Amino acid sequence: MFVVNNPAFFLSHRLPIAQAAQREGYEVHVATPFAPSVADITAQGFMHHPVSMSRSGKNPLQELTTLYTLWRLFRSVRPDIVHAVTIKPVLYGGIAARLARVPGYVAAVSGLGFVFMRDDPVGRLVRQVAIRLYRLALGHPNSRVIFQNANDCDTLREAGAVREEQVVMIRGSGVDLDVYRPEPEPEGAPVVAMASRLLVDKGVREYVQAARLTKGHPSGVRWLLAGSADAGNPASVDAGELKRWQGEGVIELLGEQKDIPALYARAHIVALPSYREGLPKGLVEAAACGRAVVTTDVPGCRDAIEADVTGLLVPVKDARALADAVIRLVEDGDLRRRMGEAGRQLAETAFDIRQVVRRHLDVYAALG
Numbered sequence: 001m002f003v004v005n006n007p008a009f010f011l012s013h014r015l016p017i018a019q020a021a022q023r024e025g026y027e028v029h030v031a032t033p034f035a036p037s038v039a040d041i042t043a044q045g046f047m048h049h050p051v052s053m054s055r056s057g058k059n060p061l062q063e064l065t066t067l068y069t070l071w072r073l074f075r076s077v078r079p080d081i082v083h084a085v086t087i088k089p090v091l092y093g094g095i096a097a098r099l100a101r102v103p104g105y106v107a108a109v110s111g112l113g114f115v116f117m118r119d120d121p122v123g124r125l126v127r128q129v130a131i132r133l134y135r136l137a138l139g140h141p142n143s144r145v146i147f148q149n150a151n152d153c154d155t156l157r158e159a160g161a162v163r164e165e166q167v168v169m170i171r172g173s174g175v176d177l178d179v180y181r182p183e184p185e186p187e188g189a190p191v192v193a194m195a196s197r198l199l200v201d202k203g204v205r206e207y208v209q210a211a212r213l214t215k216g217h218p219s220g221v222r223w224l225l226a227g228s229a230d231a232g233n234p235a236s237v238d239a240g241e242l243k244r245w246q247g248e249g250v251i252e253l254l255g256e257q258k259d260i261p262a263l264y265a266r267a268h269i270v271a272l273p274s275y276r277e278g279l280p281k282g283l284v285e286a287a288a289c290g291r292a293v294v295t296t297d298v299p300g301c302r303d304a305i306e307a308d309v310t311g312l313l314v315p316v317k318d319a320r321a322l323a324d325a326v327i328r329l330v331e332d333g334d335l336r337r338r339m340g341e342a343g344r345q346l347a348e349t350a351f352d353i354r355q356v357v358r359r360h361l362d363v364y365a366a367l368g
Helices: 007-013 015-023 038-042 060-077 087-099 121-137 150-158 204-213 239-248 260-265 281-288 319-331 333-351 353-367
Strands: 002-004 029-032 047-050 081-085 104-109 143-147 167-169 191-195 222-226 252-255 269-272 292-296 311-314
Touching: 002 007, 002 087, 007 015, 007 029, 007 038, 007 081, 015 353, 029 038, 029 060, 038 047, 060 087, 081 087, 081 353, 087 104, 087 121, 104 150, 104 353, 143 150, 143 353, 150 167, 191 204, 191 260, 204 222, 204 319, 239 252, 260 281, 269 281, 269 319, 281 292, 281 333, 292 319, 292 333, 311 319, 319 333, 333 353
Parallel strands: 002 029, 002 081, 029 047, 081 104, 104 143, 143 167, 191 222, 191 269, 222 252, 269 292, 292 311
Antiparallel strands: none
């Protein structure tokens, strides 16, 4: 049983794993909040279970209700393995799995979130609470914890929340190399693309500011921003700010894009100035598409590239450095294309979806 806080995220990041498990003979169940994309889950032949799960998590009673609902669900369905993905499902799913005596538990830590970045008194207090919850959630005696980058692993290991024998390192959720293929760079002015949820901590504002800083560059560089606001996330950029950006004309707002290979085929460079990630799927897909990237020197982002080989790293929250790195690649086409070719090689070596799926099936088998 997969437990995920967003059905669309399950479809975009875990569907190939669930399909492979089904082919392997597992009966696959998926527990998520209800949304229109649930129909796409049931169309795969998976059993769906609606679970109420607040994204912001500010109401203690609501949080306890979610924990109780998961416990009751596990007691009713009796899954052999629970595979929890993203922070809240990992925490509540892990505690509920222990209480319900689920035989095997898999926690996919796809980033530790903003709470591990804050260094103010409130942030430190919340972090201590989170660490205690992680200790409870990951204390299952027959479990594995899948990390996407070494920094997150070290953080929870040092906090005493994870045992060495639990640790499995899998770099991201993989990419289908037959779908995400390198295409020749397009003709015309250089194009930068960012595809992401429009959240402050994805670096969207720095991206827009970098576009402002390059306005009037002789190359005529264009900046594309693909994605949509996320009303359920307190870090989301609001509609008013998006409207102002559009009116300003320094970026081209594309909205949510389903065909990412086509988007990257339009671009010369892919940028993601995020504040922290697990291992960003957008950068993995950019590598597979043979595009040089510019991203931040933070956990997750730096793990998705080979610095100065497949892309450039810049300091976090530094729009000027982001703009300068982009212009460096704009002005040096040979370097940009070499980085794109190296990115494809990295994708073939480290990010192939077939390898990622096989490793997950091995984890399930080890817990069976």
